[in-house]
Amino acid sequence: MPLTGARLWALAATLAALALAVTLMALALGSAGLDVELIRTLRAPRVAAAAGVGALLALSGLAMQSLLRNPLADPYVLGTSGGAAVGALLALVFGVAMTLGAAAGALAAGAVLLWLARRALATTDDASPRLILAGAMLAALFGAIASLLLSLTPDQRLRGAIFWLVGDLSGTDDAGVSLLAAVVFTGWFVWRERAIDRLLLGSVAAHLLGEPVKRLRFELLLGASLAAALAVASAGAIGFVGLVVPHALRLAGVQRTRDLALLAPVGGAALLVAADLLARTVVLPLELPVGAVMALVGAPVFVWFLARGGR
Amino acid sequence: MLQTHGLTLAAAGRELVRGLDWRVEPGQRWCVIGRNAAGKSTLLRALAGVGEVGVVQRGEVHWQGRGQRDWSAIDAAALRAFMPQQAIDRFPITVARLLELSIVRPHQDRQAVLAALELAALAPRPVLELSGGERQRVALAQCVLQGAPLLMLDEPVAFQDPAHQALVARWLSTRAASDQALVISAHDVNWIARTATHVLALLPTGQCEQGTAAQLLEAGLLERVYGCGWRAVGGVWVAD
Numbered sequence: 001m002p003l004t005g006a007r008l009w010a011l012a013a014t015l016a017a018l019a020l021a022v023t024l025m026a027l028a029l030g031s032a033g034l035d036v037e038l039i040r041t042l043r044a045p046r047v048a049a050a051a052g053v054g055a056l057l058a059l060s061g062l063a064m065q066s067l068l069r070n071p072l073a074d075p076y077v078l079g080t081s082g083g084a085a086v087g088a089l090l091a092l093v094f095g096v097a098m099t100l101g102a103a104a105g106a107l108a109a110g111a112v113l114l115w116l117a118r119r120a121l122a123t124t125d126d127a128s129p130r131l132i133l134a135g136a137m138l139a140a141l142f143g144a145i146a147s148l149l150l151s152l153t154p155d156q157r158l159r160g161a162i163f164w165l166v167g168d169l170s171g172t173d174d175a176g177v178s179l180l181a182a183v184v185f186t187g188w189f190v191w192r193e194r195a196i197d198r199l200l201l202g203s204v205a206a207h208l209l210g211e212p213v214k215r216l217r218f219e220l221l222l223g224a225s226l227a228a229a230l231a232v233a234s235a236g237a238i239g240f241v242g243l244v245v246p247h248a249l250r251l252a253g254v255q256r257t258r259d260l261a262l263l264a265p266v267g268g269a270a271l272l273v274a275a276d277l278l279a280r281t282v283v284l285p286l287e288l289p290v291g292a293v294m295a296l297v298g299a300p301v302f303v304w305f306l307a308r309g310g311r
Numbered sequence: 312m313l314q315t316h317g318l319t320l321a322a323a324g325r326e327l328v329r330g331l332d333w334r335v336e337p338g339q340r341w342c343v344i345g346r347n348a349a350g351k352s353t354l355l356r357a358l359a360g361v362g363e364v365g366v367v368q369r370g371e372v373h374w375q376g377r378g379q380r381d382w383s384a385i386d387a388a389a390l391r392a393f394m395p396q397q398a399i400d401r402f403p404i405t406v407a408r409l410l411e412l413s414i415v416r417p418h419q420d421r422q423a424v425l426a427a428l429e430l431a432a433l434a435p436r437p438v439l440e441l442s443g444g445e446r447q448r449v450a451l452a453q454c455v456l457q458g459a460p461l462l463m464l465d466e467p468v469a470f471q472d473p474a475h476q477a478l479v480a481r482w483l484s485t486r487a488a489s490d491q492a493l494v495i496s497a498h499d500v501n502w503i504a505r506t507a508t509h510v511l512a513l514l515p516t517g518q519c520e521q522g523t524a525a526q527l528l529e530a531g532l533l534e535r536v537y538g539c540g541w542r543a544v545g546g547v548w549v550a551d
Contacts, residue, residue, distance in 0.1 A: 069401050119364065198412050200402045204361055204395065209415055209457065210388030255404045255437075 003253035011252060015263055019270035023047055026277040049234060050169050050276040050290070051269035052178025054241055056231040058268025059185045061242020062260055063224035066196050067217055068117060068131055069203075071247060075106070075228035076239035078135030082142030083109025084225075084232035085165055089149040092161065099233040106229035109138060110221045167238035167291020169276050174234055181230050182265050185223055189261030192216070196257045238291045240298040241268050271298075312337050312461055312492045313358065317370035320353050322363075327353055329517035330370070337460065340483065340493040342503040342524070344536055345513030351496040352396060352465050354513070358494060359393035359463045374461065388415045392457040394450050394464045400438045406449055407434040416458030424452050427482050429475070443470040451479065455486070462486070464495045468502060480506045500541075500548040504528055512536045 003011060026047045027039050057075070064073040064080070075081045087105020088098045116134045146165055153161050189196065195216055198206040203213050231238065245267040246260055254260055272290070275297065279290040313335040320328040327350025335341055343351045356363050358372060360379050372379040374390055382390070410421070425431045428448045433441065441449065447470045454462055467483075468476045476499070483506055486493060497503050503510065503524070510527040512520040514535055520527060533541040533548070540551035 071402060194412065197404075197408075200404075201409070201412065202399065205398075207384060208359070208361065208388060208391075208393050209413065210383075210385040212384060250403060255402070255408060 003255075003259075008254070008259060011254070012263060012266075015266050015270070019051075019266050019273075022270045022274045022277070023051070026050070026273050029277060029281055045175060046169055046276065047273055048175035048179065050273045052175045052182060053169070053231045053235045053238065054268035054270070054272025055182035055265035056178055056185070056227040056268075057238060057241035057272070058245040058264040059182060059189070059242075059261065060224045060227035060231065062189070062246045062257075062264050063185075063220045063227065064242065065246060066199060066257065067114070067220040067224060069200060070131060071250065072132060072243065073135075074239070074243035075224060075231075076237060077132070077139065077243060078109075078113055079138030079142050080106050080109045080113070080225060080228045081232050081237040081239070082139045082146065083107075084229045085237045086142050086145050086149065087229070088233055089146055089153075089161065089165075092157070093149060093152065099230065102233040103226060103229040105142075106225040106232070107222070109142065110225040113138060114217070114221055165236055166289040167236040167294065168289045169235050169279075170287060178230055178234055181227065185227055186261050186265055188219075188223065190258050192219070193256065193258040193261070196220070200257070236289075236291060238272070238294055240294050241271055244298055244301065245271060312375060313494070314373040314376070315358075315370065316373070318357070318372060319367075319369040320350060320357055321367045322350070322353060322365055326517040328513060328519060331519050333511065333519070333521060335461075335492050335494060337490050337492050339509055340486075340507050341495065341509045341511055342507035343494065343496040343511045343513065344498070344500075344503065346515060346537055349513040349515065351513060355393065355463050355465050355494065355496055359391055360387060361393060388457065388459070390459050391461040391463065392454040392459040394454040394462075394467060396465045396469065398446060398450050400446075403437045403439050405434070406430070406436055406438055406441070409438055409449065410434075410452060410456055413453035413456050414458065418458050419456050421456060424455055427478075428452050429478065444472060444475060447471065448475065448479070460491045462491065462493050464493065466496055466498070468497065468499070476502055500528065500533065500550075504548070 027043050028034060030038075030043060032038055060075045060080070061073070064075055064078060065071055067073070084102040084106035087101040087103070087108070090105070091098045091101025113135055117131045150158065150161055150165070195206070195211050198209050198211050199213065199216055206216070207213050245264050249260055249263055249267065254263060272294070275294045276290045278297070279288040279293040282288065315331050315333045318328060318331040318333070319326060343354060345351050353363060353366055357366070357368055360372070374382060374387070422431070425434065428451060430448055430452055433445060433449065438446065438449065447467065451464070451467055454464065468479050471479060480502055483493060483495070495506065497506075507524045510522065510524050512527060512532060514520065515538070520532060528548070530541040530543070537550065542549050542551065
């Protein structure tokens with residue numbers, strides 16, 4: 001049943017408490033135990049980066065779902081993250097700023113996806129099955145291009161490049177940008193919530209109600225792509241956050257775009273901080289790539305969600 | 312309120328509607344009749360200004376004397392509402408939220424509309440859990456709550472049981488009393504007879520016949536429209 005009023009606040013409070021607990025644990029736990037200097041210089045920036053990237057990925061997923069009117073849309077599944085990764089790798093090869101390359105790649109991938117979906121979105125209002133397939137193929141294509149680029153990467157850069165493609169938070173130091181972008185994107189969602197909720201009724205329905213459908217779609221594409229690009233540029237291609245966080249919130253009964261946009265970044269941040277905590281503590285002293293941990297833990301959870309709430 | 316000038320609609324190389332000149336005035340309730348695939352939905356979509364891939368449109372549609380294309384999306388939303396044959400829901404929102412999102416000009420009495428369509432108890436329910444008939448009445452409520460005076464309804468009683476077909480017929484008959492106009496597509500001739508003031512018949516040739524319901528609902532025209540014989544048995548139309 002849909003959540004309203006007090007029960008929605010209770011969910012928000014629970015989520016915030018969870019995020020806080022996970023953050024404190026991530027700051028306290030690690031190979032060298034409690035050490036104020038270590039926490040300040042190493043763990044805190046990493047936890048902040050994980051939180052920023054997690055929040056951006058959750059928001060990017062929410063935007064893709066609204067854009068394509070499909071609750072299973074996600075920047076990783078549909079190739080936007082792959083496009084960002086290829087863009088970043090190309091930037092690495094040609095010596096351009098990686099964030100710029102990632103943004104260009106993500107935007108290009110998103111535009112191709114929207115172009116593939118245009119007919120379905122304009123006619124039946126329902127681009128679901130074919131769109132997911134097209135996105136999966138796009139993701140596979142970008143994966144292949146990334147592999148080709150990796151084989152061209154000089155050996156001394158190879159290890160960094162690979163780790164970064166799987167999704168890794170160890171080298172991240174620009175959490176401020178991610179966190180700020182997440183706040184701005186959330187604000188945009190709250191400001192536009194009525195128009196986006198109407199778009200979820202279908203493009204024809206939104207048009208009939210007077211919404212500027214094309215402009216709204218463009219803004220959503222831009223936001224989803226830029227958020228995915230920022231996330232990929234700072235932590236590599238991490239899947240699953242954008243898919244599972246909004247989905248779990250919807251299964252819990254959150255229905256409005258405003259509420260989803262406020263809660264999803266908190267959930268995404270908590271999830272990625274927890275996954276990174278696992279990645280760097282499970283097999284001490286080894287560090288695992290957080291993208292792999294995310295998928296290993298997250299995919300079964302998602303399937304369980306589907307089996308429980310699906311029809 | 313609504314006029315067409317030489318409106319021609321063609322799809323898949325076939326002319327569905329040819330050169331339609333037509334006026335819909337406030338207070339009128341028009342029913343569009345025609346065989347399956349005659350172009351009723353295509354016509355309603357064109358009148359509502361909702362583009363359709365693969366349909367070629369010539370001629371003009373005017374709303375309140377002004378060309379359809381000259382209206383901004385926001386002004387158009389305050390003038391006309393359109394109820395498609397079937398809503399496709401993808402996300403779990405409640406009926407109450409759906410109805411709230413549908414309001415453009417908030418001047419309808421929401422509770423009265425919900426009560427009249429027997430929807431009041433459904434308000435907290437998620438739309439994905441409604442039956443076909445319930446969802447259709449919610450769509451009808453959405454359309455009315457939008458607050459536009461020109462309503463276009465594509466088969467509004469296709470999924471309704473007989474009691475609710477009668478309920479919708481009675482209720483629609485009170486809608487267009489004053490400043491509103493309705494254009495409805497439907498198949499049940501007896502339902503049309505009790506609902507419509509006027510009838511627009513799409514013939515298989517692409518030609519159209521128009522007039523009052525009393526003029527047009529007669530055996531000869533019905534036979535031309537549907538291609539089968541018709542008898543009135545005790546005031547009820549029966550197809551042979």
